[in-house]
Amino acid sequence: MTLNYFFTVFALTILAIRGWLSIWPMHSPTIGNFHLHHYMYGLVMVALYFFIPKPAILAVGLALIVDELYLFFMFRTWNWPVNHWAQYNSWQNLTAIVVISLAGYLALRFFQISRL
Numbered sequence: 001m002t003l004n005y006f007f008t009v010f011a012l013t014i015l016a017i018r019g020w021l022s023i024w025p026m027h028s029p030t031i032g033n034f035h036l037h038h039y040m041y042g043l044v045m046v047a048l049y050f051f052i053p054k055p056a057i058l059a060v061g062l063a064l065i066v067d068e069l070y071l072f073f074m075f076r077t078w079n080w081p082v083n084h085w086a087q088y089n090s091w092q093n094l095t096a097i098v099v100i101s102l103a104g105y106l107a108l109r110f111f112q113i114s115r116l
Helices: 003-023 038-049 055-075 091-114
Strands: none
Touching: 003 055, 003 091, 038 055, 055 091
16 A cells, blocks of 8 residues: 555545534444544554554544544543534644644655655
8 A cells, every 4th residue: 555545545534524424413422421432443443453454444543533633632631522513623623634644644755765
């Protein structure tokens, strides 16, 4: 898998999540008081990548994590408000996703080139 293909899968995953949640803004499933956000599924997929080393699994898992990463800095807690759609769709969150993704792409590109 090339780096461009990896980031295409990564970007399409984020776009699919955002598209899905803009049409059907549903909350995460809950088990008792515990909310399962999609970054948690991403953490499981990243861990799964170490047992099944398919780059597409890693790309999707990282996209699920990056899509909600800025919300930790915004809310400064694990417990997010029930109605967090305004913050999820804010320009700050979208900018953070683009910056984190671009930084990751450039870092991987640099290390890939430096190994040649």
